[in-house]
Amino acid sequence: MSTIVGFQWGKITPKNNEKTNRNNDITKFKFNSKKRKFHEEKSNDKVEKLESDINKRAKVPIIKGERLPVTRMIESLNHENVVNLLTELVKVHPEITKTINELQPKISIEESIKLISNKFQLIKNNLPYKEELNDYSYLRIKPYLNEFLNCLSDFILNYLPPIETNFINSLTFIDFSTNLIIELPDFKNKEFEYIKSKCFEQISNTWLIILNEMFNENNDNEENLYNFIKIVNDLDLKNKITSYNELCDNKFEHILEFINSKTKVNSINEFITIDYSNYLTANSST
Known part of the structure; x- marks a missing residue:
């Protein structure tokens, strides 16, 4: 009876005892050459038949093809x-989404920016010749625009508190996203104009969410409040937001008001802080 075995490295040989038994059986049927020719031919027939029966009884391994291990x-x-x-696995088994989220490595800010940049570049790459920004051009890039905006939305949420605990990362990504929205081709299409206007509103609101969270976290004492102002100054946020506001129909005005109000309060506190040590020393000496 044949058996199915897995693939093995090396030569497959019959078992030693089977080989020995076969040789012993064949030897039994050897006759002296002095015997008559008739008996020799008859003996040879028996030997061949016996060898055939032995081979049929031997277990010959069969190797069948198998798929690669996963x-x-x-x-x-x-x-x-x-x-x-x-993607297909999640569609078929949506219950594994939670497990994937728990096991996935944290995506770096550089990797996120690279992916979004590639999505944005597909819009430019699929613009018609001479980049005419008419309805035809808009319809041609619309699938790529939708994919870009959907992807951007997913990543923006990923960089908002409390998912992202590093405010520098949050501000870096939203700043990058704002620039991309501004750089979108300016299609002369009512639908696109509406979409772009809503994008500016959502982006500006996201700026405010991050800054407000950052201020609240650092508002428990003056030293932490100083950290908030330091980040605003280090990233040159006032100038950036002012520039964005001019390019986005004043949709960033409320962000400027927020930054100015928080930094102004701290500046006033610093201004009215008085060192009384010299005054007390002078009085004690009189």
């Missing part, structure tokens, strides 16, 4: 195929 298959996939595989 780990080896994943190892061989390129980035695009891995993305497609995971």
Whole structure:
């Protein structure tokens, strides 16, 4: 009876006892050459028949093809195929989403910016010749625009507190996102104009959410409040927001008001702080 075995490295040979038994059986049927020819031919027939029966009884391994193990298959996939595989897997088994979220490594700010930049570049790459910004051009890039905005929205939420605890990362990403929205081709299309206007509103609100969270976290004492102002100054946020406000139909005005109000309060506190040590020393000497 044949058996199915897995693939093995090395030569597959019959068992030693089977080989020995076969040789012993064959030896029993050897006759002296002095015997008559008739008996020799008859004996040879028996030997051949016996050898055939022995081979039929031997267990000959059969190797059948098998799929790659899952780990080896994943190892061989390129980035695009891995993305497609995971996407389809989540569609078929949405219950594993939680597990993937728990196991996934944290995405760096550089990786996030690179992905969004690639989505944005697809919009530019698919503009018609001479980049005419008419309705035809808009309809042609609309699928890429939708993908870009959806992707951008997902990542913006990922960089908001409390998911992102580093305010520098939050502000860096929202600043990058604002620049991309401003750089979108200015299509002469009512639908696009509405979409772009809503984008400015959402981006400006996101700025305010981050700054407000940052201020509240640092508002428990003067030293922490100083940290808030230091970040605003180090990132040159006043000038950036002022510039964005001019380019975005004054939709960043409320952010400027917020920054000015918080930094102004701290500046006044610093201004009215009086050192009484010299005054007390002078009085004690009189």
